[in-house]
Amino acid sequence: MVKYQHAYEKLLDITSKENVLVDEHIRNHTYTRLGGRADLFVTPTSYDEVQDIVKLANKVDVPFTLLGNGSNLIVRDGGIRGIVLSLKKLDTISREGHRIVAQSGAAIIDASRRALDEHLSGLEFACGIPGTVGGALFMNAGAYGGEIKDCLEYAKVVDPNGDLLKLAPEDLDLEYRSSNIPDKGYIVLEAGFKLEPGEYEDIKAVMDDLTYKRESKQPLEFPSCGSVFKRPPGYFAGKLIQDSELQGKGVGGAEVSTKHAGFIVNKENCTATDYISVIEMVQKTVKEKFGVSLEREVKILGEDLEEKK
Known part of the structure; x- marks a missing residue:
């Protein structure tokens, strides 16, 4: 028997069966290769389907979680209950x-x-950011002096009621690595x-230079969620961690690069428990050594295994 059987049947009225996976391993959909299972993993193929899925979750009172491409995310080992929505099939780009x-x-x-192909400048900074467009807006992603709010003209979102809205950048409160998108419940x-x-x-010369800097400095050979911490005022998180002599230290299979x-x-x-334990170890050590509190940039979702049981 499928958990949330009624919701599963209603989802099949909204989208095709191949777009509704039951008891799906979330680790297959995250950059860290971590995470338990989703009861219902749904990949809609149109805006109307997204709206209908949101309205369904509200109507049948099923837990609902939006998952991007899992690049800036840790999902706990117990997984996520209810409907997990992935927008990876909404991937069209046009001019x-x-x-x-x-x-x-x-x-x-x-x-x-x-x-670049269209000879348009302004997105060069994003050539090495490992996330989706939706995730980039969610956290006002940035790199090498540029950020999303510098070039965003508008966003189309679905609100918690399932209504489609077209918003200007100022409606999203885009600040350093943050927006009001999570608080408003926008998709x-x-x-x-x-x-x-x-x-x-x-344009290509700038992108090539930024790509070289990224590939030469970042540990792309291992699964990770990218930069774990926000930059604390007056400091650099990486330098604080390095000066705390934490590189190479870890818990289980997780390690500070x-x-x-x-x-x-x-x-x-x-x-995921290993990974989160390393995050907490780093925060504790840096606080003790330098008196600086490191704030996570990465999001943590889901349940521990004990909770699921």
Whole structure:
């Protein structure tokens, strides 16, 4: 018997059966390769389907969680109950004048590459950010001096009632690595990026330089969630962790990267519990040594195994 059988049957009225997976391993959908199972893992293929799924979750009172591409996320080992919504099949990218329009499930890296192909400048900073367009808006993602709020023209979102809204950047309260999207319960469906015409070779040179910096400094050879901590005022998180002599230290299969101290890597079959324990170890050590509180940039969702039992 499928857990939430009634919700499962109603989901099949909204979208195709291949878009509704039962008891799906979330670790198959996260960059850290961590996470227990989702009761119902749903991948809609249209905006209407997203709206209908939100309305269904409200009507039948089933727990509902939005999952991006899992790049800035840790899902606990007990998994997530109810409906887990993934927008990875909403991944179209197009050009409209000097604007790149990208659906939320598209990789922000791919949006930057499409801008390059169209000789449009302004998204170069995003060429190495490992997340979706929706996730990039969710946290106002940025790198190398640029961030989403610098080029965002509008966003289409679904609100908690299932209504479709078109919002301006100022409606989203975009600040350093934050927005009001989680507080408002919005689900991003689409973003329009207002860019400027540029020379292909000039844009490519910037992107090549940023890609080199990323690949040479970041531990891309291991699963991770990217930079774990926000930059504390007046400091750099990676430098504090490095100066705390934490590189190479870990719990279970999780370890502070020896290549970049701001990263925690899944070096060998670690669990989400291992990974979270390393985060807490780093926070405790840095606080004791420097009196600085490191705030997580990465989100943590789901249940521990004990809770599920």
